Amino acid sequence: MRTRLDSLVARSRAAGLWERAWPILWRGLGVVLAFLAASWLGLWLDLSPPWRMAGLAAFGLALAAVLLPLLRTAWPDRREALARIDRDASARDGALAHGPASAIEDTLAVGAQDPATRALWALHQRRAAEVVARLRVCLPRPMMVRHDPYALRAALAVTAVASLFVAGTEWRDRVAAAFDWREPPAAGPNFRVDGWIDPPLYTRMPPLIVTMNGAEQRLRAPVNSQLVVRIAGEGQAALTPNPGLKPLPGKEARADLREDRFQILGPLAELAIAAGGQNQRLLVETIPDHPPEVRSVGGPEVNGRGTFNLTYRAKDDYGISSAEGLVEPLKAGRSLVPPPKIALALPSDANGETDTKTLVDLTDHPWSGARVRFTIVVKDEAGQEGRTAPVEMTLPARPFKDPLARSLAEERRRLVTEPDAARIRVQTALDALLIAPEQFTPQPSIFLGLKTATRRLRQARTDEALTEVADLLWEMALKIEDGDLSDAEKQLRQAQDRLKEAIERNAPDDEIKRLTDDLKQALSKFMKEFADKQRREPRDPGERQAQGQQQSKTVTPDDLDKMLNDLAEAMKRGDTAEAQRLMEQLRNILENLQSAEQGGKSDQASREMRKQMRDLDQMAREQQDLRDETFRDGQQKRGAEQGQRGGQRPQQRGQQQGQRGQGQSKDPGQGSQQGQGEEQQGQRGQGSQGGGGAGGGSVGERQQALRQRLEDLQRRMKENGMRGEEGLSDAEDAMRQAENALRQGKEGEAVDAQGRALDGLKRGAEGMQQQMQEMAEGEGEGQQEGGQQPGQQGQAGSRDDDPLGRPTRGRDMSDGRVRVPTADESAVQRARRIMEELRRKLGDPSRPREELDYFERLLRRN
Known part of the structure; x- marks a missing residue:
């Protein structure tokens, strides 16, 4: 214990x-x-x-x-x-x-x-x-x-x-x-030399770092690149350039910072740098920048309203910066208004393998309809330009149906393009139109307008006064041709132009919303007056039906409203390219709508084509009646022969013959006719056979007359510029065979041939309808830009969007017609600013060694 x-x-x-x-x-x-x-x-x-x-x-x-x-x-x-x-x-x-x-x-x-x-x-x-x-x-x-x-x-x-x-x-x-109580080592010289090459922004190439290790370095850079050498700290450096380097002004030198800039011009630029006891030699081989190449693809594709499409292909090393259609007068002389400047859409790529199409509207320009010299001029970012060979052409003008409106538009063009030579002629023409007001100017407002224009022209002493007379003539021409619709159209075009300009300069959202609302109101007014004019003008039923089908395929109010909403949403999310694409598509749709209105005005050729369609429909009905009659006659003839032989019962024979008749005619409606003919066979007896033969001869003559009418129809089709239809040719041959069979009393063969004739008429009618539709579209719009009908927006979107309707990355944002301002340059400039900041910090020798090494690694990685 x-x-x-x-x-x-x-x-x-x-x-x-x-x-x-x-x-x-x-x-x-x-x-x-x-x-x-x-x-x-x-x-x-x-x-x-x-x-x-x-x-x-x-x-x-x-x-x-x-x-x-x-x-x-x-x-x-x-x-x-x-x-x-x-x-x-x-x-x-x-x-x-x-x-x-x-x-x-x-x-x-x-x-x-x-x-x-x-x-x-x-x-x-x-x-x-x-x-x-x-x-x-x-x-x-x-x-x-x-x-x-x-x-x-x-x-x-x-x-x-x-x-x-x-x-x-x-x-x-x-x-x-x-x-650690040791004294730090004495600081070395506060001195650093950095060098780099900045290629031009349009080349979209990254900067090149010059390695300062005392050895020789060889680099390749585009011509017009800038070589920058920056000396930071207390020290001296000697730079010796060769003639391939052009000195440029740099930043203002300070006691601790010096910067020298050179532009690389020659095929081989050389710079010797002696600094800090080291000698650096830099050799730069320049990459040449060739001038752009351009060629025109076909001539202007003129549309029904006087607008036209210009197509070209351009090729350049780094891309096209601007494209313009240069219009020059054939004769030297002054004009009241300079020739138009046509801004062309920029290519989506610079390889010159794709067509670039631009819809040009010069219908309001005084030079429309004038004979000029036309050249396509493209430029690259370096200022070099390429041109097509000059061609003489007549600038497309707006077509006028009314002769007086067409005459006033022509006199306005002459007065503007040749004021000195054409003034007396214009004065004479206006005086002549005032001689017989009841014939030329039955409307009092037009008569008074002409008198005012004549008086102002006679009193005009300056170009401004002559220009006012020309504007008055144009306003009267529009008033005569379109009535009040021209004002609505003008407001619509102005609203489109304002919204397009705001999109291109990336305007604020509230301004885009306001301009979009203005465009909606102008569009609503235009559609209302357009519909009122359609109701006022009488049309025959065929024309109204054809035009209604065309408009139903072209555009609906819901489509336009949805397109405007999509445009506003694209601007809200910053998708400028999509907004510009929708704006161009909207302009094309309105061009189609206005062209459809122009094409809807029936002329002699269109009335003749519709008459031919009605004649062909009537021939098909008559051919069906002839076939039915031929079939009944054949049934009666066979019934009489079988009655004489006392063969099978009439009803059984009727069923068998009805089956054979269906196999020959391929017409399900013939069974009832066969039954009716069979029920009457027993009553007709011997007399039916003779009657059938007489009837056969009568049907043969009618078949011959029908064939001749078909031949005349095909001849008239060729006269109207329509191509022949294979179905009508087949129908003509079948009618001739049926005609011969009827003469020989072979009703069975005749029924079969008449069936083939009906089929040929049907195919011919479908082909004629297709031709008329193509001709109507050609008159209304020609070849629509991009080849896409406005009613097919959903299909076009399926090519550019994924199944959920979102834009794919591979989509061509410019659509070959719209250039997004500084779409690529902004990213390059942003990268340049970042690298400039890194170089500035790297040029500060007072920073810690670890930080300077980190900045240098970042620069070399980029």
Whole structure:
């Protein structure tokens, strides 16, 4: 038991010593944590060696001061250890363990001779020994809450851990910096040389880095590139260019920064750089930039309204920047209005393998209808241009149905293009139109307008006055031709032009919304007046039906409204290319609609073609009647022959012959006719045969007359410019065969031939309908730009969009007709700005070495 008690006393003394020492040791640990936190936060990196020594000494003194009381800390004695054990026993077992460890050390003071006293004392000692055998020394309790009531020890620990994360992989070096009392090496010369080549933006090529390693470097760069050499810091550099480099003004030189710029011109440019004791030689081989090439694809495709399509192909090394149709007069002389400048759409690519088509509208321009010299001129970003061979052509003009309107438009053109030579002639023409108002100008407003124009022309002394007369003649021509529709059309065109211009300059959303609403109102007004004019003008049923079918395929109000909404949504999401494509598509749709109105005005040729269609339909009905009659006659003839032979019953023979007749005629409606003919066979007898023969001859003559009418119809088709239809030729041959069979009394063969004639007439009618539709579309719009009907927008969209209607990445955003302003240049310029910023930071030698190396790696990667 004594050994057990000694072990408990030893452990209790150790725990007591820790309870006395730990509060002092924690103060020292706090100083160490503060030192580590300061080191990891980079305190020593910004201090010179003397300050590092002073700071380290301060931390050392603080550590010694807080640990000094540890030297005066004594071990607890045996009695203090026993008392600690008794306190732990009382805290654990309460009153049942009252000083058991001290009780074992105690001795009996009195009554040692009394047996009862000794027995009671022995019992007390035994119970205390039992309690001590179960005792355990509790862990030390230094009571830090009493020594550190504000828990500053936790703040120090958290600060040290956080600073360790700040230091990262440099945590050892930052702690070691406190013990590094060496003087830093003397700074070298604050000097750096960087060089790079910036190709022109239109080449879309990345910059080229010049490696300054003292060796010779060879590079290839486009002509007109810029070579930039930047010297940053305190130092001198000597640059020696050859004639292939043209010096350019650079940035204003400073004491610590110098920049030299050169334009690379020659086939081989050379620059020698001597700086910092190194000689650098740079050789740049230039990539030539050839002038663009352009050629016209066909002539102008004139549409029904006087607009026309121009198609060309252009090729260039880096792309076409502008394309223009140059219009020049054939004769030198002045004009009131300069020739029009035709801005052409830019190619979607620069390989010259795709056609670029532009819809040109010069219907309002005074030069429309004039004989001019036309050239297509394209330019690249370097300012080089390519031209097509000049051709003489007549600028397409708006067609006028009314002779007076056509005459006024012609006189207006003459007055504008040749004011000196044509003024007297225009004056004479206007005076002549006023001679017989009842014949030329029955409308009072037109008569008064002509008198006003004549008076102003006679009094005109300046070009402005002549221009006003020309404008008045044009307004009267439009008024005569279209009535009030021209005003609505003018407002619609103005709304289109304003919205197109706003899209091209990337206007704000509120302006785009306002202009879109204006376009909707102008479009609604135009459609309303267009519909009113359609109702006012009488049309025959065939023309109304054909025009209704054409308009139903062309456009509907819902299509136009949806297109405008899509256009506004495209601008909201910043898809300028899609907005321009929809705007061009809308212009094409309105061109089709107006062309359809022009083409809807029936002329002699269109009336003749519709008459031919009606005649062909009438021939088909007559041929069907002849076939039915021929079939009945054949049934009657066979019935009479079978009646004489006394063969099968009439009903059975009728069924069999009806089956054979169906197999020959391929007409399901003949079964009832065969049955009716069979029911009458028994009643007709011998007389039916003779009647059938007479009827056959009559049908043959009618078949011959029908064939001759078909021949005359085909002749009239060729006179109207329509091509022959194979179905009509087959029908004519079948009619001739049926005619011969009827003369020979072979009704079965005649029915079969008449069936083939019906089939040929049907195919011929379908072919004629297709020809009329093609001719109507050619008159209305010619070849519509892009080859897409407006009603097929969904189909066109399926080529450009995915199944969910989202634009695909491979879609041609410009659609071959629309150029997105600075679509590619913006990205290049943004990259240039980033690289310029990296070069500026790289040219600052005062930055840390690691940061400069990082910037240099970024530049070389790009």
